[in-house]
Amino acid sequence: MTTPAAPAAESARAIAWRRRRAGIARTWHEFATQKIALTGLVLLALTVLLALALPLISDPSGLDVTRVTGTPLSPPDGEFWLGTDIDGRSVLLMTLWGTRISLLVGFCATVLSVFIGTLIGITAAHFGGWVSAVLLRFTDFFLVLPSLVLAIALSAVLPRGIWTIVLAIGVTAWPSTARLVRAQTLTIESRPYIERARALGGGHLHVVAKHVLPGVAPLVLANTTLVVGNAVIADATLSFLGVGDPTAISWGAMLETALNNGAVTRGAWWNLLPPGVAIVLVVLMFTLVGRGLETVLNPRLKGRHS
Numbered sequence: 001m002t003t004p005a006a007p008a009a010e011s012a013r014a015i016a017w018r019r020r021r022a023g024i025a026r027t028w029h030e031f032a033t034q035k036i037a038l039t040g041l042v043l044l045a046l047t048v049l050l051a052l053a054l055p056l057i058s059d060p061s062g063l064d065v066t067r068v069t070g071t072p073l074s075p076p077d078g079e080f081w082l083g084t085d086i087d088g089r090s091v092l093l094m095t096l097w098g099t100r101i102s103l104l105v106g107f108c109a110t111v112l113s114v115f116i117g118t119l120i121g122i123t124a125a126h127f128g129g130w131v132s133a134v135l136l137r138f139t140d141f142f143l144v145l146p147s148l149v150l151a152i153a154l155s156a157v158l159p160r161g162i163w164t165i166v167l168a169i170g171v172t173a174w175p176s177t178a179r180l181v182r183a184q185t186l187t188i189e190s191r192p193y194i195e196r197a198r199a200l201g202g203g204h205l206h207v208v209a210k211h212v213l214p215g216v217a218p219l220v221l222a223n224t225t226l227v228v229g230n231a232v233i234a235d236a237t238l239s240f241l242g243v244g245d246p247t248a249i250s251w252g253a254m255l256e257t258a259l260n261n262g263a264v265t266r267g268a269w270w271n272l273l274p275p276g277v278a279i280v281l282v283v284l285m286f287t288l289v290g291r292g293l294e295t296v297l298n299p300r301l302k303g304r305h306s
Contacts, residue, residue, distance in 0.1 A: 027218075030296045037292020044285040051099045062093045063249055073268045083270035085254070086261040094249050095274040101250040102282065105165055106232040112170030113231070114224050117177025122212055124178070125185035126204065136182075139175045147172040151234060155243035162245050169234045177223055181216050188215040218297035225290035229283040236279050251275035 032038055054060075061067050070084035077083075082091040124135040142150075151168040158164045188194065188211065197207055238244050239252025246253075258264070258271035 027296055031292055034292045034295065037288050037295075040285045040288030040292070044282075044289060047099065047282065047285065048103065050096070051103050054096060054100060058093065058096060060097065062090055063097060065089065073263065073266060073271070075268075076270055082274050083268070085257060085271055086263070091254075091270055091274055094254055095251070095278055097249045098251045098254060098275060099278065099282075101162065101245075101248050102232050102235055102252075102279075105162060105169070105235040105250075106228045106282075108163075108166045109169035109173065109231040109235070110224055110228045112166065113173040113227055114177050114220060116171065117174035118181050118216070118220055120174070121178040121181025122185050122208060122216065125182045126189065126208060126212065135178075139178050142172065143175045145172075148234070148237060151238060152241060152243055155238055160243065160245055162248055165235055165238055165244055168238065169231050173227060173230060173234070177220070177227065180219060180223055184216045184219050185212055188212055219294075222290055222293035222297050225286050225293060229286035229290070232279065232282055232286070236275075251279050 031041075065087045068084075068088040070080055070088040070090065072084065072086050072088050074080060074084040074088070080090050080092065082095065085091055085094065120135050120139065124132040124139075150172045154168040154171070155164055158167070189207075194207060194211055197211060202210070235244070235250065236252035236255070239250045240256045240259075242256055244250060244253055252275075254275040255272065258268070263269075263271035
């Protein structure tokens with residue numbers, strides 16, 4: 001009696017996976033029609049590849065102040081294309097290696113932030129009642145607090161380091177994700193197939209894992225790319241304010257060093273422009289990709305776009 005059921009179950013799984021693959025292919029095709037978003041994705045992929053390949057194509061010894069060969073605050077020339085900083089280090093080399101720290105902090109802080117926001121948003125919408133009321137008040141508390149001030153306080157209290165910055169950004173940037181996920185979860189759980197699943201004996205875990213998570217995942221993905229850009233800005237801001245990792249080369253730390261050592265008053269624009277432009281470009285790439293995904297995955301925007 002159990003023999004026919006197994007192939008039927010396998011067939012149902014195969015059909016489900018086929019539909020998912022078709023949905024992914026359809027989403028990619030719609031995304032690829034947006035040239036600006038696709039350009040942002042290509043540039044972002046190249047930036048990530050460059051950051052990963054830096055140890056293979058570049059020598060980090062040039063970042064050591066005891067081994068530098070340049071003169072302090074030297075303008076751009078044939079040897080140092082973007083000039084040197086106050087310690088004689090290549091600004092180009094520092095900008096390239098700063099990509100690794102900025103992207104690492106941005107991605108890790110976003111994962112933490114999106115995880116917290118998704119968990120709280122789904123929990124609040126799915127259980128409702130006093131659980132929702134408590135979680136919403138908790139979310140509102142974080143919304144009214146200045147996230148930058150809270151991140152500075154956490155960074156000042158905890159040991160200074162990259163992971164402290166990740167924690168500070170991650171635990172302060174989740175409320176917007178929580179509200180977005182909660183709204184989408186409420187929309188999904190109002191649909192008839194959720195009532196059917198509960199009538200057939202589906203528990204909380206089944207409903208959330210099989211129906212809610214797949215439904216909120218597309219919007220969470222689109223929101224994630226936008227959160228990464230905000231995390232990169234937050235990392236640069238914290239490093240610029242002097243609460244970042246003092247041993248790490250990041251774009252915010254480069255701006256802080258340039259300001260503290262009189263690069264502005266000395267007219268050493270090459271100490272300020274490269275890290276500033278790098279921050280703008282990376283955030284712009286994430287924004288283009290995020291807006292493109294949002295247009296494709298958000299039903300309201302998708303209908304307006306078409």
